[in-house]
Amino acid sequence: MRKHGWIAVAALVAFSLIFAAGTPCLAQNIYDRVEKAGVVRAGLMYNSIPAAYFNENNEWVGFDVDIAEEVIKRIGGYMGKTLKVERVKVNNKTRISFLTSGRIDMSTANMTHKRERDRTIDFSITYFFDGQKILAKKGRFAKLEDFVGKKIASMQGTTSEKNAVNLLKKLGDPDAEKNVISFQDEPSCFLALKQGKVAGWSTDSTILIGFAAKEPGEYELVGDFFSDEPYGIGVPENQSDWRDAINFALQDMWVDGTYMTIYNKWYGPDTPYYFPMTEKIETWP
Structure with missing residues (x-):
């Protein structure tokens, strides 16, 4: 082979190695890797009450934390072994990018299943049903129309941010895009509301x-x-x-009642976060 031919082959091999190194999630079967390594890397929020947050004892707790750990426990049961859970902090900006880069194996992080997101990652069956509302200081507003012309906090780059803008537009606010103020995280949104910098904060109701x-x-x-x-x-x-x-783990949790035990622990009538269950988990025969 001529010199130029060897150079071309070497370049192709080098490119292939770089590409493979940069796309770890494509280079391996996650189920097989987890079964072999015995570890699952679970992406979880860390300041989203009561989904996943650090409590007064600095313990990482919440509905999503319990769901993720139970799912992993059951997958270990399917494999005939005990799996270790490696918790990885994620936020609204990293909960998807950590999946695509291979940093985590699953993201249980207040994530709405959207077609737009489905172009980049895949989703399990729906495990929680929520909807968006607006939180305000008590007695200030009676209906959504009262927020026209007012500042509303939301989190940057989220579904909630887009929904808030669309709501104000629908209600006839000519400055809808300017009146939705973006913040980096949930605590910042709540602080802005508390300090009176915004009239309301809009995101999923259970977070509020x-x-x-x-x-x-x-x-x-x-x-x-x-x-x-x-x-x-x-x-x-x-x-x-x-x-x-x-999916099988979530369905088995629903069928044997474990899901509702976890749900009622965090969203039941005896909690500060009461949110009635509105739908059932999809199950397959």
Whole structure:
């Protein structure tokens, strides 16, 4: 082979190695890797009450935490072994990118299953049903129309941000895009509301309920739901074995009652975050 031929082959090999190194989630079957390594890397929020947050004892707790750990426990049972859970902090900006980069194996992180997101990652069946509302200081607003011309906080780059803009436009606010103020995370949104920098904060209702419970009697949800937010566990694309295992675990949890035990622990009538269950988990024969 001539010199130029060898150079071309070497370049092709080098490119292939770089590409493979940069796409770890495509280079391996996650189910097989988990079965061999015995570890699952679960992406979880860390400041979203009561889904996943650090409590007063600095313990990482919440509905999503319990769901993720139970799912992983059951997948281990299917494999005939005990799996270790490696918790990885994610936020609204990293909960998808960590999946596509291979940093985590699953993302249980307040994530609405949207067609737009489905172009990048895959989702489990819906494991939680929520909707978007607006939180405000108690007694200030009676209905959604009262927020026209007012500032509303939302989290940057989220479904909630887009929904809030669309709501104001629908209600006739000519400055809808300017009146939705973006913040990096949920605590920043709540602080802005508390300090009077915004009139309301809009995101999924259970998140709002969680933060309002920190100061009982000071805040209230205004108006009806104006979006549907079906949550799914995010997984890397084209990992059907792994997604099936997660789906089977969720379904088995529903059938034997474990799901509702976890749900009532965090959202039941005896909690500060009461949110009645509105739908059942999809199950297959």
